Amino acid sequence: MYVNGFSTSLPEETQYKALTRVPGFEHAKMFRPGYAIEYDYFPPTQLKLTLETKLVENLYFAGQINGTTGYEEAGSQGLMAGINAHNKIHNIKPFILKRSEAYIGVLIDDLINKGTDEPYRMFTSRAEFRILLRQDNADLRLTEKGYDLGLASEERLKNVVEKKQHVEKLIRELNEKKLRPAIVNDKLPQFNTTPLKEGTSVKKLILRPEIGLNEVRQLSEDVNKYLAEYDREILEQAEIQIKYETYIDKEHQLAIKMESLDLKKIDTDFDYDIIKALSAESREKLKSIRPLNLGQASRISGVNPADISVLMVYLNK
Numbered sequence: 001m002y003v004n005g006f007s008t009s010l011p012e013e014t015q016y017k018a019l020t021r022v023p024g025f026e027h028a029k030m031f032r033p034g035y036a037i038e039y040d041y042f043p044p045t046q047l048k049l050t051l052e053t054k055l056v057e058n059l060y061f062a063g064q065i066n067g068t069t070g071y072e073e074a075g076s077q078g079l080m081a082g083i084n085a086h087n088k089i090h091n092i093k094p095f096i097l098k099r100s101e102a103y104i105g106v107l108i109d110d111l112i113n114k115g116t117d118e119p120y121r122m123f124t125s126r127a128e129f130r131i132l133l134r135q136d137n138a139d140l141r142l143t144e145k146g147y148d149l150g151l152a153s154e155e156r157l158k159n160v161v162e163k164k165q166h167v168e169k170l171i172r173e174l175n176e177k178k179l180r181p182a183i184v185n186d187k188l189p190q191f192n193t194t195p196l197k198e199g200t201s202v203k204k205l206i207l208r209p210e211i212g213l214n215e216v217r218q219l220s221e222d223v224n225k226y227l228a229e230y231d232r233e234i235l236e237q238a239e240i241q242i243k244y245e246t247y248i249d250k251e252h253q254l255a256i257k258m259e260s261l262d263l264k265k266i267d268t269d270f271d272y273d274i275i276k277a278l279s280a281e282s283r284e285k286l287k288s289i290r291p292l293n294l295g296q297a298s299r300i301s302g303v304n305p306a307d308i309s310v311l312m313v314y315l316n317k
C-alpha cells in the first residue's frame, strides 16, 4: 500500500509511531525507515519558454534544477531544452508546445510563469484543457510536430495521417448510415434505452450514454459487418470523437480564445510603472517575470484579471 502524503523524512522512531497510527497498521513492523532527499534549484521564472536562461544566453536548464521532481518531468524538459538549443544554433524558430497541445506545454508554462515553492510534479489537474490533452489522441496531436523536427519517422507520420483519414471517413459514414426502428427497437430495451421513433443515424445513436459501437454491432448485422473492416484503434478514436464532440469543440473554442491573448505582445523593457492603476503586487510580479505577451501575463500567479484588463486597455492604445 502506498500511503500518499505520508512523510518519510522524520527520525526513525517518529516514523514508526506515525505508521502505527494509520488505521489497520497498528501492529505493523517496519523493516527499513524511509528517507528524504534534499536539493536546491534555480527559480524557473528566470527562464524563457524555450528553457533558455534569460540572464545567460545559450544556457538551457532542464529537470530538477528547475524545481521539478520526477523522471517524466526531467525527461520532457531535457527533450525540449535539447530541441531548442539545437534550433537556436541552426537559426530555426523556437519549438514551443502550447498548454492546449501537450502536458509539456502546461509544465513549462507553469514553471516559468508561476515558479514553484516546492517540488513540482505534473498532475493532470494542472491542465485546464484536459478534454483536448487525452492519452488516446497523443499520436494525432504530436506526431506531425515530431516528424517536422526530424524525430518521428516518415512511416510513423504516414500511419497517423492514415489513421486520421480513416477516423474522419468512419465518422462521416456513421452519420449517413441510418437504423430503422423496425430493425432495432426490439433489441434496444436490453441496453436500457428508449425505442426509436424514426430512422436514426448510427452517429446519433452513439450519443446516447447507454450505447457505444459495441452495442451498435449487436443491434444491426449490417453495421456489424461494416465496422469489422476497421481496426480497433480507429473504432475507439471515432467513438470518442463522436461521443464527446460537443465538449471537445467547446474546449477547443476556449483554447483559441485564450490563445488570442498570447498574440498581444508586450516589450520586455515595457515600463509597468507608468500604469498607475496596476496593483502593487501585479506590478512587482510583471517587472520580475517580464512576460512576452498578455496571455503569459495572465498566467502569472498574483497578477489578477482586473490588472490584465488594465494592461489590455493600455496595450490597445
Ligand SMILES: Cc1cc2nc3c(=O)[nH]c(=O)nc-3n(C[C@H](O)[C@H](O)[C@H](O)COP(=O)(O)OP(=O)(O)OC[C@H]3O[C@@H](n4cnc5c(N)ncnc54)[C@H](O)[C@@H]3O)c2cc1C
Residues within 6 Å of the ligand: 037, 062, 063, 064, 065, 068, 069, 070, 071, 072, 074
Ligand atoms: C531515491 C529516489 C527515488 C526516486 N524515485 C522516483 C520515482 O519513483 N519516480 C519518479 O518519477 N521520480 C523519482 N525520483 C526523482 C527523479 O529521480 C529525479 O527527479 C530526476 O532523476 C531528476 O533528473 P535530472 O536530470 O533533473 O537530475 P539528475 O538525474 O540528478 O541528473 C543530474 C546529473 O548532473 C550531473 N552533475 C552534477 N553536477 C555536475 C557537474 N558539475 N558537472 C557535470 N555533471 C554534473 C550529476 O552527476 C547527474 O548525473 C527519485 C529520486 C530519488 C533520489
